[in-house]
Amino acid sequence: MRTNWASATAIALLLSLSTSAAHAEEVTAWRLFISDHADPKVTVIDAIDGEKLDTFEIKGPASLHRSESGRTVFAVQGSAGVVAGIASGISFEDHGEHGDIDVEAPKFAGVEITGNKPSHFVEHGGDFAVFFDGEGVARIISEKSVLEGKPDFMEVKTDAPQHGVAVAYGSHVLLSEPNREKPDELPVGIRVTDKAGAPIGGIHACPDLHGEASSGNILAFACATGLLVVSHGDGSPAVRHLPYADSLPDGKTTTLIGGRGLQYFLGNYGADKVVLIDPTIESDSFRLINLPTRRVHFAVDPVCAKFAYVITEDGQLHQLDVVKGEIANSLKLTGPYSMDGHWSDPRPRVAVAGDKIVVTDPLQGVLHLVDATSFEKTGDIAVEGKPFNIVSVGGSGQTHAGE
């Protein structure tokens, strides 16, 4: 025996101490991007010290999306007909044993995607697809192009305007199929096309298609009948239908988010419930969780994979244990926000920034901060106007002096 594992580790450790640790510094940075319910702006706040970093003037009130890499934040301005890319200023480079972090000022990326009624925004594998409901058209652009400020997007058309969705899935595109008989209603299925938009195979039925998410290597769409589950097939995407379990009450999922670190999906199901979904198992795929009142918003914890969070209309934030499938903790954070009224009225939204859970309170003009470990409230950050949609980007990494 020449080298055993223990001594090989010791050598590697010594080397990393001598060559990199001397100059390396561990840095943690988290930023919050917050849109306003009424005003066309995006406020950027340093989540570590609560200081405002910048305010970006945009063209209309926006919903926000962050890229998987965290390098880009998108402001989808439905009424203004534009999607603006903002470089978050935080990026990581993976070196195997550790990641390097680079922190710069956030700035407009210089790319805008325009069109009639941009709605659903989906990233898959570094490609973004924005669906323009008013045109029934998806515009697809890579993160690389956005960050280089190059507006070179690809367009894929469906047959009719619809409240639709598109996903750039490797060398294929998944496109929602409009409801031809009732054009005002939700799409009826998904079709797979090549990059030029030519259909491959038939339509995968998904009545009342609304809501999609990715978790690990699985993508799912929510339908009235269950989920369409998409995975890598042999040459083209494999699509199958997972019906809702017979044990579930009547209902459907219309908003879906995907677990990070653990592979699962979390969806709404009726006004006062959420459902945990594991599409990889044959039975017990759906676990229903009852909430004390109607649900306002929910998010998964990207750091502590075991938890997701739901805010309900009574102003409580609930910590959901996705392993046990139950509410582990609840905390009163805001005043009541009734779910009566319009779906887009100002109500709280949840994001997770490292060890902080951040909840917007639009009517009070503050962000509430909750420690993710103790699940106790730790502070507030005042934000002018009606802070509404929120995303966070950041993490920890090393910086190397003199590089």
Place this chain on the structure above:
Amino acid sequence: MSRTLKLAAVIGAITSLPIAPSVAAAENLRVVASFSIIADFAKNVGGDRVDIVTLVGPNGDAHVYEPKPADAATVGSADVVLVNGLQFEGFLQRLVEASATKAPIVELTKGGEVLRNTEEEGHHDQHKAAEGEGGHAAAAEEGHEEGHHHHGESDPHAWQSVHNAELYVKNIADAFCAADAAGCDTYRANAKSYGQQLEALEAEIKAAVAEIPEDKRTIITSHDAYKYFEHEYGIKFLAPEGVSTESEASASDVAALIKQIRQDKASAIFVENVTNPRLIEQIASETGLKVGGELYSDALSDKNGPAATYLEMMRHNITTIKGAILGS
């Protein structure tokens, strides 16, 4: 059986044991094995004193496995968790964190000789491999070059040497003894008799390799899963993908390999049970090599397949390799 175990049984494979489940649930050691090969070792050591749940089941690829909430529940209720280590289970840390388990996480490669991949991704230095320098202490020196960059990955596929399998078995017996002292004599006795089967297996493999002419001992598989086999038994393996299946081979990697195959006069090419056969089929057609069959690399077959146990897997692999080379 608890609901947790039932759930997990669907995604993985529960090794059923010849004992009434009601008795088993009350007394048996609850063992989680990260993948099928370890589960088979554990079954041989644990016998009817353990209940084993496997996370990544037959023909599954542990390199890219995505843990589910049910897996976290399974790990959370385990008495012992058996893993390979050496970053084979990329999902391990987040799964263990989510499970909040108090069970020992036992790395079965601990105490063994570890090969390291010192090469840049996709660059396969044949001379180095041929000289038997495919890793070891040289890895540390290479790591020096770029400071915080590539130190050389440890190759996790240690079970591909039967010699190492004996270490896995010893480590499992130690872990079971620590968790269940009353069963220790049984575990040691089981490990000893299984060890004899491993020794017989190793002798068979060596005898089979000896029948292959030395200039015909270069073959192709899809990922670098057989460096321990190569190191121990002297069959040289080339592969378009590295030690993890996580990153796909680039076009230039494949082109370089095809060039190398032509120079090396590789004798046979094989698909693997855990990876897509497409790339191997493409290389086969471009080089005129005929696909010599399917090798089992990182997982057993299901129970009806030709590699339902570790002993069957190793026999199947060497028989398939020898058959393809000698038949070519």
